[in-house]
Amino acid sequence: MAxxxxxxxxxxxxxxxxxxxxxxxxxxxxxxAPITRSVQNTKTxxxxxxxxxxxxxxxxxxxxxxQTADTPDAxxxxxxxIQNQYVTIPDSKQTGTLSKIxxxxxxxxxxAISTLDVNIKSDLLDMLKADYKTRLDILDKxxxxxxxxxxxxxxxxxxxxxxxxxIPDLQRILSTLSALLGEVSINLTSLNGLLQQxxxxxxxPILFSMQVLLDKYTQLVLGPLECIMVAIQEQVRKVNIxxxxxxxxxxxxxxxxxxxxxKSALEIKAFQGQIRSGLVELYNKxxxxxxIVRKKxxxxxxxxxxxxxxxxxxxxxxxxxANQKIITLRLIGLVKAMIEFRSKGMKLCEVGNKPGRxxxxxxxxHFLSPTSPFTISVDANGNLRIDEKSKELPxxxxxxxxxxxxxxxxxxxxxxxxxxxxxQPVSQIFKCKITTTKDDVAKVNNxxxxxxxx
Amino acid sequence: xxxxxxxREILNFVPKIRFIEPEQVPGEVPTEHLxxxxxxxxxxxxxxxxxxxxxxxETLADATQERINERAKGLSIKLDLAQxxxxxxxxxxxxxxxxxxxxxxxxYFQCIQEANEAARENVLTAxxxxxxxxxxDPYRTSFGLLSKQPGLARPELDKTLQVIxxxxxxxxxxxxxxxxxxxxxxxxxxxxxxxxxVRKIVELVIKEAF
Numbered sequence: 001m002a003x004x005x006x007x008x009x010x011x012x013x014x015x016x017x018x019x020x021x022x023x024x025x026x027x028x029x030x031x032x033a034p035i036t037r038s039v040q041n042t043k044t045x046x047x048x049x050x051x052x053x054x055x056x057x058x059x060x061x062x063x064x065x066x067q068t069a070d071t072p073d074a075x076x077x078x079x080x081x082i083q084n085q086y087v088t089i090p091d092s093k094q095t096g097t098l099s100k101i102x103x104x105x106x107x108x109x110x111x112a113i114s115t116l117d118v119n120i121k122s123d124l125l126d127m128l129k130a131d132y133k134t135r136l137d138i139l140d141k142x143x144x145x146x147x148x149x150x151x152x153x154x155x156x157x158x159x160x161x162x163x164x165x166x167i168p169d170l171q172r173i174l175s176t177l178s179a180l181l182g183e184v185s186i187n188l189t190s191l192n193g194l195l196q197q198x199x200x201x202x203x204x205p206i207l208f209s210m211q212v213l214l215d216k217y218t219q220l221v222l223g224p225l226e227c228i229m230v231a232i233q234e235q236v237r238k239v240n241i242x243x244x245x246x247x248x249x250x251x252x253x254x255x256x257x258x259x260x261x262x263k264s265a266l267e268i269k270a271f272q273g274q275i276r277s278g279l280v281e282l283y284n285k286x287x288x289x290x291x292i293v294r295k296k297x298x299x300x301x302x303x304x305x306x307x308x309x310x311x312x313x314x315x316x317x318x319x320x321x322a323n324q325k326i327i328t329l330r331l332i333g334l335v336k337a338m339i340e341f342r343s344k345g346m347k348l349c350e351v352g353n354k355p356g357r358x359x360x361x362x363x364x365x366h367f368l369s370p371t372s373p374f375t376i377s378v379d380a381n382g383n384l385r386i387d388e389k390s391k392e393l394p395x396x397x398x399x400x401x402x403x404x405x406x407x408x409x410x411x412x413x414x415x416x417x418x419x420x421x422x423x424q425p426v427s428q429i430f431k432c433k434i435t436t437t438k439d440d441v442a443k444v445n446n447x448x449x450x451x452x453x454x
Numbered sequence: 455x456x457x458x459x460x461x462r463e464i465l466n467f468v469p470k471i472r473f474i475e476p477e478q479v480p481g482e483v484p485t486e487h488l489x490x491x492x493x494x495x496x497x498x499x500x501x502x503x504x505x506x507x508x509x510x511x512e513t514l515a516d517a518t519q520e521r522i523n524e525r526a527k528g529l530s531i532k533l534d535l536a537q538x539x540x541x542x543x544x545x546x547x548x549x550x551x552x553x554x555x556x557x558x559x560x561x562y563f564q565c566i567q568e569a570n571e572a573a574r575e576n577v578l579t580a581x582x583x584x585x586x587x588x589x590x591d592p593y594r595t596s597f598g599l600l601s602k603q604p605g606l607a608r609p610e611l612d613k614t615l616q617v618i619x620x621x622x623x624x625x626x627x628x629x630x631x632x633x634x635x636x637x638x639x640x641x642x643x644x645x646x647x648x649x650x651x652v653r654k655i656v657e658l659v660i661k662e663a664f
Binding site for chain 2: 006007008009010011012013014015017018019021022025027028029030032033036037039040042043044046047048049050051052053054055083119120122125129135136139142143146161200201205206208209297335373390392393396397400401403404407412413415421422423
């Protein structure tokens with residue numbers, strides 16, 4: 001069903017406003033939400049690409065002819081051998097009229113093969129292969145955003161370090177990290193602009209469709225046509241065109257040119273630009289049309305290539321910025337938690353002492369976990385545990401995960417292990433390094449004292 | 455009183471996006487002539503591979519989307535009543551909710567899906583019926599523009615080339631009038647029930663009669 005223009009315009013406004021808002025919202029949900037567009041565009045493109053490729057496989061079902069790479073049964077079929085392929089032609093019992101037409105045509109090799117079957121161009125195949133790799137790479141980067149919790153690796157150490165910093169200094173850190181977030185937000189907005197919003201999803205299918213239609217036209221019509229054009233050239237050479245011309249002046253010119261040798265009428269046309277011969281004009285118009293269509297095909301192919309390439313770069317850069325945002329947000333989360341914790345008059349430990357397992361666990365449980373998509377805790381062995389809060393995900397996603405695992409197991413497709421792992425909820429353990437010593441504390445206190453001019 | 459001129463502009467807005475093609479100069483034909491493939495099996499195998507690859511991409515995209523939905527759920531973007539007036543109009547119109555002032559993640563997701571659905575309509579592929587129809591009439595002499603009605607072969611009238619469908623102005627006006635009437639109905643009822651309309655009609659009848 002057609003979607004109305006008003007609805008699409010409204011949707012574009014809503015999508016744009018939401019994404020701008022999300023880029024300037026400082027929480028993890030706001031990092032993930034706008035990635036939806038990249039993922040949905042990828043999905044739509046995959047569907048479009050499949051439809052377009054399948055279009056090449058459509059051949060008449062009424063028994064026009066069959067093509068095979070194998071040698072056909074000589075007793076039941078007739079055919080032509082072209083290089084290493086054997087093109088079979090239906091006999092009179094199969095499709096009388098079509099078979100007759102095919103045999104009556106000027107015997108050009110290309111016609112025989114292109115009438116029977118159209119194959120996808122190798123540059124289009126290469127383009128799609130490259131596109132697949134780019135999309136896989138970007139999905140892998142998105143997966144990394146979900147699963148990469150490396151920044152938490154030394155959070156225990158950081159917490160014990162921040163524990164004895166004064167609140168105004170913690171606020172200075174927070175303020176600087178927030179300023180950095182502002183910069184990242186602007187970068188995200190500029191990278192997630194017009195290209196993703198309108199051009200890529202809307203124009204790629206059109207460019208692709210035009211490319212494919214022109215390619216088919218080139219294969220089915222222009223390939224054989226070039227053979228016909230050679231035949232016309234031959235015919236023009238045989239016919240005494242000057243004798244047929246009514247224009248005395250033109251005839252004179254032609255005769256003068258012909259004196260020098262056997263110049264063809266086509267060359268005379270190029271020389272004079274005056275002759276109006278039907279055969280010559282037919283040749284010229286066919287040549288003109290052939291050139292135009294081939295150039296258009298070249299134009300569309302180049303545009304798709306550029307668009308897909310630019311798209312890949314932009315989305316890659318976007319994911320890098322999104323990664324920056326998420327790391328900054330997690331650091332901010334820790335500093336913010338520490339300010340809240342300290343402002344309540346609490347301490348992880350006394351200056352000079354290492355924080356204990358219970359203190360750390362309480363700190364993460366009450367001050368960091370509530371604003372994080374993870375449950376962050378310190379277990380009995382003193383390890384920092386990062387577990388995804390959502391318990392629903394595996395159930396919802398199981399069908400997709402099973403399907404992906406099956407695909408990965410076939411060995412026909414290379415899917416990065418990191419991408420497969422990223423589909424599962426995060427569950428990671430880090431050694432909780434609580435190693436702040438008295439010397440560390442003294443150094444920082446001394447540093448703060450110097451900053452304060454003490 | 456609200457200024458509706460800006461809203462009209464938005465509703466009538468059609469982006470001026472066109473392809474700029476290089477000038478077509480006849481001359482040397484590009485050298486990419488049809489080459490008989492080295493191996494048809496190879497090409498077909500590549501096509502099968504690519505279809506499988508995009509199948510995999512689709513599944514991976516679905517799985518990734520589930521993860522995004524999980525992490526992004528609950529996100530809601532508040533709109534500024536003055537700065538985002540045009541977005542608010544679009545939001546209220548699109549979701550048919552006059553009180554809506556926030557875009558939820560679900561709204562956003564729905565809009566993306568609608569936009570992608572529209573993009574899917576831009577894919578032009580030869581259908582089996584077309585191929586069969588062409589093969590069934592090998593003697594036809596009508597191709598392309600030759601088969602069109604005079605004056606109707608303009609490219610902008612070809613639905614497959616309309617990236618963004620034009621607004622049906624008649625339908626749009628009727629819808630707006632209906633909407634306006636719906637807004638006015640309570641006032642009309644009020645006037646009728648208070649007798650003001652009846653009184654006005656009587657006055658007009660008396661005036662006409664005498």
